Amino acid sequence: MTAAPAGELADFDAVVRDHQPAVFRFLLASLRERESAENLTQECLLRAYQARRNFRGEASVRTWLMRIAVNLVHDHRKSAPLRFWRRAAETSLDVAFTGDWLADRRSSPEAEASVREQVRAVWRATVALSERQRTVFLLRFVEEMEIREIATATGLQEGTVKAHLFRAVDAVRKKLRDTP
Amino acid sequence: MSGHLSPVEVSEWLAGIRASAAERHMAECAGCAAELERANQPLALFGAATRAWCAAETPIPRMGAVASAARRRQRFVTMRVALAAAAALMIAAPVYLQHQRAIETARQDEALLEQVQTEVSRSAPEPMQPLEKLVQWNAPSGQSASTQ
Numbered sequence: 016m017t018a019a020p021a022g023e024l025a026d027f028d029a030v031v032r033d034h035q036p037a038v039f040r041f042l043l044a045s046l047r048e049r050e051s052a053e054n055l056t057q058e059c060l061l062r063a064y065q066a067r068r069n070f071r072g073e074a075s076v077r078t079w080l081m082r083i084a085v086n087l088v089h090d091h092r093k094s095a096p097l098r099f100w101r102r103a104a105e106t107s108l109d110v111a112f113t114g115d116w117l118a119d120r121r122s123s124p125e126a127e128a129s130v131r132e133q134v135r136a137v138w139r140a141t142v143a144l145s146e147r148q149r150t151v152f153l154l155r156f157v158e159e160m161e162i163r164e165i166a167t168a169t170g171l172q173e174g175t176v177k178a179h180l181f182r183a184v185d186a187v188r189k190k191l192r193d194t195p
Numbered sequence: 196m197s198g199h200l201s202p203v204e205v206s207e208w209l210a211g212i213r214a215s216a217a218e219r220h221m222a223e224c225a226g227c228a229a230e231l232e233r234a235n236q237p238l239a240l241f242g243a244a245t246r247a248w249c250a251a252e253t254p255i256p257r258m259g260a261v262a263s264a265a266r267r268r269q270r271f272v273t274m275r276v277a278l279a280a281a282a283a284l285m286i287a288a289p290v291y292l293q294h295q296r297a298i299e300t301a302r303q304d305e306a307l308l309e310q311v312q313t314e315v316s317r318s319a320p321e322p323m324q325p326l327e328k329l330v331q332w333n334a335p336s337g338q339s340a341s342t343q
Contacts, residue, residue, distance in 0.1 A: 028258045035256045040249035049252055056254075060261045061268065130240055137241035156242040157249075162211045181210035184238070188206055191237055 023076050024067045031060055034077055037158065038084050044153050045088045055087045062087075074167045081158070081168040085150055092146055133191070140190035141183075148183035151176050200227045205234045 024030060038059050043052035062083050063070075070079060122130070141149055147169070154165045162180075166173045200208065204217055208231060221227055319327045 027261060031256045031258065031261055036250065036253045039253050040246060043249050043252060044245050052252075053254055057261075057264065061264050064261045064265050133237040134240050134244045137237050153245075156238045157245045159242065177210050177212050181207055181212055184209045185203065185206040187238070188202065188234060 022072060024070055027064055027067065030063070030076060030080075034080050035060065037077060038080050041081060041084050041153060041158055042088065044157050045150065046091065051091065055084070055091060059083045059087055074164070078160070078164045078167050081154065081160070081164075082170065085154075085169055088150065089146065132194070136191050136194040137187055140187040143190070144183050144186060145179075147171075148179050148186070151179045152183040152187070155180055199224060200230065205231060209235060209238065 035056060039052055039056045042055045042059070043049060046052050046055070059080060063080055070076075074082075141152060144152060150169060151165055151171075154160045154168060155162075160168065162173050162176050165171075165180075166176045169176065171179070200217060200220065204214075207213070208217060208221070221231070314321075317324075
């Protein structure tokens with residue numbers, strides 16, 4: 016007989032409320048395609064619900080959910096290679112970076128243009144990264160996870176995470192230097 | 196560490212790879228700290244912009260949706276198992292019945308063969324059996340009966 020889900024997972028509606036935005040964010044940033052991100056978010060939460068009795072609390076719920084999400088992205092990429100990324104990399108740009116976020120910064124038009132260009136350059140640079148590099152890059156700079164958490168979420172050693180992250184950061188910085 | 200952080204060392208720092216010499220240098224070099232800040236800025240902006248974009252796109256969480264989806268999936272799995280079992284039964288039942296019929300036919304053939312064997316092994320046809328018994332009954336004294 017399996018034990019009842021412990022602690023945080025006992026109220027799964029609260030898990031959905033607290034963690035769905037982060038899961039969706041990671042999936043949308045990874046896939047850059049809203050419909051797939053939404054479907055995989057549901058799948059991620061469903062898998063977590065079905066496996067909730069196996070959760071031992073060795074990692075946080077967020078990290079545990081991210082691990083499921085990382086695996087889903089990996090499976091999704093195998094079934095639908097980079098075409099989503101390549102297509103969405105351009106089409107999503109304006110939607111992504113002309114929203115309220117820039118308006119709230121109350122900066123000059125020139126500064127705003129500079130920020131927009133920097134963000135756009137990073138966005139484009141991430142397209143060229145390998146899947147693992149992109150995953151650790153997004154977990155670090157979008158999800159702001161610690162190296163240890165990223166290691167747990169990806170199933171990699173901390174040293175391997177750092178190596179992938181270094182290659183990703185270095186590649187992005189090189190692209191930025193090449194951007195006029 | 197002799198000089199300032201190289202571009203590769205800045206990337207290493209941003210990736211969480213921090214040699215103790217670099218840490219000592221960073222503690223006392225305002226130039227490198229500023230360079231690190233400049234290098235980190237586009238990455239931080241990217242993170243903030245992506246979070247803002249995703250926040251605008253995030254669907255409203257539906258409470259109870261996951262549990263009901265899990266129940267639907269469980270029902271679907273159960274139905275698939277039931278259908279698979281029914282299909283297996285539909286395939287297996289005729290095979291079993293055919294096998295049973297073959298056994299029954301073989302048993303009947305065996306009985307018939309035995310009956311034929313019995314008939315063939317008789318020394319006289321069935322209607323003449325009473326006569327044969329009569330002859331056998333008279334046999335010990337039959338010799339005298341036939342000679343008398």
